[in-house]
Amino acid sequence: xxxxxxxxxxxxxxxxxxxxxxxxxxxxxxxxxxxxxxxxxxxxxxxxxxxxxxxxxxxxxxxxxxxxxxxxxxxxxxxxxxxxxxxxxxxxxxxxxxxxxxxxxxxxxxxxxxxxxxxxxxxxxxxxxxxxxxxxxxxxxxxxxxxxxxxxxxxxxxxxxxxxxxxxxxxxxxxxxxxxxxxxxxxxxxxxxxxxxxxxxxxxxxxxxxxxxxxxxxxxxxxxxxxxxxxxxxxxxxxxxxxxxxxxxxxxxxxxxxxxxxxxxxxxxxxxxxxxxxx
Amino acid sequence: xxxxxxxxxxxxxxxxxxxxxxxxxxxxxxxxxxxxxxxxxxxxxxxxxxxxxxxxxxxxxxxxxxxxxxxxxxxxxxxxxxxxxxxxxxxxxxxxxxxxxxxxxxxxxxxxxxxxxxxxxxxxxxxxxxxxxxxxxxxxxxxxxxxxxxxxxxxxxxxxxxxxxxxxxxxxxxxxxxxxxxxxxxxxxxxxxxxxxxxxxxxxxxxxxxxxxxxxxxxxxxxxxxxxxxxxxxxxxxxxxxxxxxxxxxxxxxxxxxxxxxxxxxxxxxxxxxxxxxxxxxxxxxxxxxxxxxxxxxxxxxxxxxxxxxxxxxxxxxxxxxxxxxxxxxxxxxxxxxxxxxxxxxxxxxxxxxxxxxxxxxxxxxxxxxxxxxxxxxxxxxxxxxxxxxxxxxxxxxxxxxxxxxxxxxxxxxxxxxxxxxxxxxxxxxxxxxxxxxxxxxxxxxxxxxxxxxxxxxxxxxxxxxxxxxxxxxxxxxxxxxxxxxxxxxxxxxxxxxxxxxxxxxxxxxxxxxxxxxxxxxxxxxxxxxxxxxxxxxxxxxxxxxxxxxxxxxxxxxxxxxxxxxxxxxxxxxxxxxxxxxxxxxxxxxxxxxxxxxxxxxxxxxxxxxxxxxxxxxxxxxxxxxxxxxxxxxxxxxxxxxxxxxxxxxxxxxxxxx
Numbered sequence: 063x064x065x066x067x068x069x070x071x072x073x074x075x076x077x078x079x080x081x082x083x084x085x086x087x088x089x090x091x092x093x094x095x096x097x098x099x100x101x102x103x104x105x106x107x108x109x110x111x112x113x114x115x116x117x118x119x120x121x122x123x124x125x126x127x128x129x130x131x132x133x134x135x136x137x138x139x140x141x142x143x144x145x146x147x148x149x150x151x152x153x154x155x156x157x158x159x160x161x162x163x164x165x166x167x168x169x170x171x172x173x174x175x176x177x178x179x180x181x182x183x184x185x186x187x188x189x190x191x192x193x194x195x196x197x198x199x200x201x202x203x204x205x206x207x208x209x210x211x212x213x214x215x216x217x218x219x220x221x222x223x224x225x226x227x228x229x230x231x232x233x234x235x236x237x238x239x240x241x242x243x244x245x246x247x248x249x250x251x252x253x254x255x256x257x258x259x260x261x262x263x264x265x266x267x268x269x270x271x272x273x274x275x276x277x278x279x280x281x282x283x284x285x286x287x288x289x290x291x292x293x294x295x296x297x298x299x300x301x302x303x304x305x306x307x308x309x310x311x312x313x314x315x316x317x318x319x320x321x322x323x324x325x326x327x328x329x330x331x332x333x334x335x336x337x338x339x340x341x
Numbered sequence: 342x343x344x345x346x347x348x349x350x351x352x353x354x355x356x357x358x359x360x361x362x363x364x365x366x367x368x369x370x371x372x373x374x375x376x377x378x379x380x381x382x383x384x385x386x387x388x389x390x391x392x393x394x395x396x397x398x399x400x401x402x403x404x405x406x407x408x409x410x411x412x413x414x415x416x417x418x419x420x421x422x423x424x425x426x427x428x429x430x431x432x433x434x435x436x437x438x439x440x441x442x443x444x445x446x447x448x449x450x451x452x453x454x455x456x457x458x459x460x461x462x463x464x465x466x467x468x469x470x471x472x473x474x475x476x477x478x479x480x481x482x483x484x485x486x487x488x489x490x491x492x493x494x495x496x497x498x499x500x501x502x503x504x505x506x507x508x509x510x511x512x513x514x515x516x517x518x519x520x521x522x523x524x525x526x527x528x529x530x531x532x533x534x535x536x537x538x539x540x541x542x543x544x545x546x547x548x549x550x551x552x553x554x555x556x557x558x559x560x561x562x563x564x565x566x567x568x569x570x571x572x573x574x575x576x577x578x579x580x581x582x583x584x585x586x587x588x589x590x591x592x593x594x595x596x597x598x599x600x601x602x603x604x605x606x607x608x609x610x611x612x613x614x615x616x617x618x619x620x621x622x623x624x625x626x627x628x629x630x631x632x633x634x635x636x637x638x639x640x641x642x643x644x645x646x647x648x649x650x651x652x653x654x655x656x657x658x659x660x661x662x663x664x665x666x667x668x669x670x671x672x673x674x675x676x677x678x679x680x681x682x683x684x685x686x687x688x689x690x691x692x693x694x695x696x697x698x699x700x701x702x703x704x705x706x707x708x709x710x711x712x713x714x715x716x717x718x719x720x721x722x723x724x725x726x727x728x729x730x731x732x733x734x735x736x737x738x739x740x741x742x743x744x745x746x747x748x749x750x751x752x753x754x755x756x757x758x759x760x761x762x763x764x765x766x767x768x769x770x771x772x773x774x775x776x777x778x779x780x781x782x783x784x785x786x787x788x789x790x791x792x793x794x795x796x797x798x799x800x801x802x803x804x805x806x807x808x809x810x811x812x813x814x815x816x817x818x819x820x821x822x823x824x825x826x827x828x829x830x831x832x833x834x835x836x837x838x839x840x841x842x843x844x845x846x847x848x849x850x851x852x853x854x855x856x857x858x859x860x861x862x863x864x865x866x867x868x869x870x871x872x873x874x875x876x877x878x879x880x881x882x883x884x885x886x887x888x889x890x891x892x893x894x895x896x897x898x899x900x901x902x903x904x905x906x907x908x909x910x911x912x913x914x915x916x917x918x919x920x921x922x923x924x925x926x927x928x929x930x931x932x933x934x935x936x937x938x939x940x941x942x943x944x945x946x947x948x949x950x951x952x953x954x955x956x957x958x959x960x961x962x963x964x965x966x967x968x969x970x971x972x973x974x975x976x977x978x979x980x981x982x983x984x985x986x987x988x989x990x991x992x993x994x995x996x997x998x999x
Binding site: 092093110113116117124133135140141144145146148149150168190196200203204208209212214215219223224226228232233236237239279282 | 381386390447449491530791892
């Protein structure tokens with residue numbers, strides 16, 4: 063396995079347009095319950111063309127032949143914006159979870175003959191090859207009521223005023239693209255094939271970040287008690303093991319551990335209140 | 342057998358970007374059940390890519406002399422008067438209300454010291470009228486609507502079908518009129534093809550960037566859904582109107598925007614004087630560099646306006662073959678500026694370049710090229726005009742007593758020519774004329790959903806045929822048609838490398854290259870005709886295209902190849918419109934007809950599919966212009982004069998996030 067190496071001055075000075083080969087070792091699976099296998103592909107890239115992992119997958123799709131010359135099917139993967147803002151193309155590249163679109167070949171495999179290893183996310187059910195089903199993440203947004211309960215869609219005047227500091231704080235939480243990097247890296251979050259157990263399994267860092275986002279908004283905080291109910295119930299914030307992997311892998315550098323701390327404190331206070339209310 | 346339950350009136354919404362989500366939320370609010378279809382989880386829709394902001398008149402601008410009327414005028418003028426005016430009137434007058442609504446939803450709009458919504462200056466205006474949320478306004482607006490739709494989903498009003506692809510609208514003659522009564526879709530995991538009934542079908546599937554190969558669009562923006570509706574009889578309007586952004590970062594997979602503020606801060610555009618020079622740009626001495634913009638426009642230099650910059654860069658690369666390494670790229674060079682100054686003024690955009698080009702633009706010249714960015718044309722839609730008394734505040738610059746907007750509860754708002762089939766957002770042609778102003782796209786998509794949603798709800802309640810009135814025959818026939826396509830594709834599957842002539846990925850590349858070369862920045866009748874011939878050839882090869890995967894589980898190879906045939910059909914519409922429009926207007930620049938010709942072409946191009954020949958029939962319809970008399974669009978002309986006024990600094994800076 064090749065570890066990511068920064069482009070050295072030397073390699074950046076390689077002649078523009080120099081063609082070279084990189085190898086992709088890809089963990090493949092034809093569908094849920096099917097056996098996994100590894101396939102290795104040789105892909106030609108041109109230095110300086112800006113090829114990323116997805117551009118190489120497209121080249122494999124156009125020429126689905128392994129490095130040994132065996133004919134195969136195109137690799138299946140998920141992609142959207144290709145600008146690291148939609149979250150679709152999240153996968154494990156050389157053992158690290160990230161968006162494949164922003165993973166440039168000249169950076170992650172700088173030399174001729176380098177190898178890149180691609181694997182699907184492990185914490186979500188496989189659909190096929192590198193494509194996994196993250197619908198659990200969107201279901202969890204319902205569990206924590208990640209919305210503002212507005213009156214309706216007709217204009218009734220502006221929203222509440224907000225200081226620039228508060229806006230900045232909320233904005234960063236609101237850039238969460240539900241990509242799942244934080245869950246893939248979390249030792250407490252496990253794959254759960256049984257959808258009926260999702261509501262009592264650990265919610266994960268991204269949802270806790272959303273609780274923080276909405277509990278800080280003057281209108282949305284009206285639902286804070288219900289969100290904190292979810293946070294004190296089974297699978298709530300107390301199940302965080304404080305490994306702090308989430309914050310290290312978040313591509314948007316969202317301060318997830320701050321959210322976990324703040325929501326944890328609020329949940330404790332909320333739990334005590336509920337105890338004295340006898341609920 | 343088609344799904345759809347009981348006597349309950351349902352609407353199918355296809356596409357979960359801003360327009361589709363706004364429509365879903367509005368319909369749910371009106372008590373209509375929504376089935377929301379998307380090829381991806383709706384939160385990953387292409388709307389997330391919009392950065393700059395959303396335009397609306399606001400109280401600060403109003404006190405400086407701006408108004409809703411002025412916003413409408415800017416939009417019509419920007420679009421070179423090709424847009425029907427009442428929809429633009431209505432959209433710009435709703436804009437402040439839409440900002441308030443988004444604000445209440447919790448969108449983290451940037452704030453002033455006092456806590457009010459901050460504003461920025463944007464192209465096409467002298468007033469600050471653009472609201473923004475960091476550098477990801479589109480993402481923030483999409484998330485706000487996604488949250489409201491999730492709330493409606495929780496309340497049982499919206500059912501999502503994510504990873505389903507729309508394949509064909511189902512129509513049936515009811516009481517002597519052909520109406521859309523549902524559609525056929527395919528689950529992209531199980532590959533099941535299935536019909537769905539509904540009172541109305543809303544297409545909100547965005548633009549067609551992939552027809553041009555690499556664009557600034559997302560991988561989902563194939564235009565296939567619009568092309569399928571067109572082949573089923575829906576008209577496609579102003580197909581030739583495609584916006585090209587002059588400075589994008591060409592990538593191996595797509596083009597990402599590079600802001601014009603790089604040139605505003607002193608960036609110099611050049612190519613090596615020697616054709617195909619492969620040296621590192623830093624090793625090429627200054628006398629061996631061709632600063633072609635500075636040479637051709639000595640006074641204006643690198644700050645020529647966008648359309649000129651696009652045309653010159655295009656000419657140098659495509660016509661003269663002088664691009665970097667003979668490729669379609671030129672240098673945009675900031676390396677003569679100090680790192681400190683660059684970081685202070687341009688940090689955000691330089692980091693984007695660094696992330697995706699893998700090089701530090703403070704050390705190495707950036708490589709840029711114009712790229713397809715926005716689809717102004719789209720499915721033809723209609724509306725009901727409504728005359729009212731002019732508003733003394735909103736319409737104060739109009740000098741009119743009466744104005745004409747759109748009737749809110751009209752059942753035909755944004756209906757295609759097929760009753761029951763609606764088109765909202767970028768996929769329709771309604772608001773941007775011949776080119777779109779920055780920060781008007783987000784507005785048009787949200788407005789479309791919120792406004793038209795009211796009329797669509799009325800249509801399904803009052804006019805949509807009851808389920809018993811429509812037999813299962815048209816649904817069964819449409820499913821059969823789509824299953825036959827699937828089987829035909831599968832029958833041609835073989836593993837491994839295929840002949841390039843029938844390799845769908847090779848055909849797609851050729852399509853993108855031909856469309857970009859012939860039908861973007863500079864067009865001529867001759868070149869468009871040549872492209873049309875090439876498209877015929879690609880269409881023929883598409884019909885023989887060979888898959889490398891025959892499986893009936895998550896077969897992306899099949900979905901891609903099927904979309905490709907539809908993209909070829911749309912490419913024909915775009916070229917045919919461009920050939921017939923013998924004038925230059927907005928984004929459509931014909932070298933052989935360089936002037937605007939209102940007498941002949943102040944008209945909407947309408948393409949109708951001729952099932953007998955498989956080709957588009959082009960006709961023209963009058964543009965509805967009751968509010969503003971079309972006048973010359975002089976942005977470019979002033980700047981092209983012998984002594985051009987320098988572009989206002991503020992405007993340049995304001996385009997930093999466009």
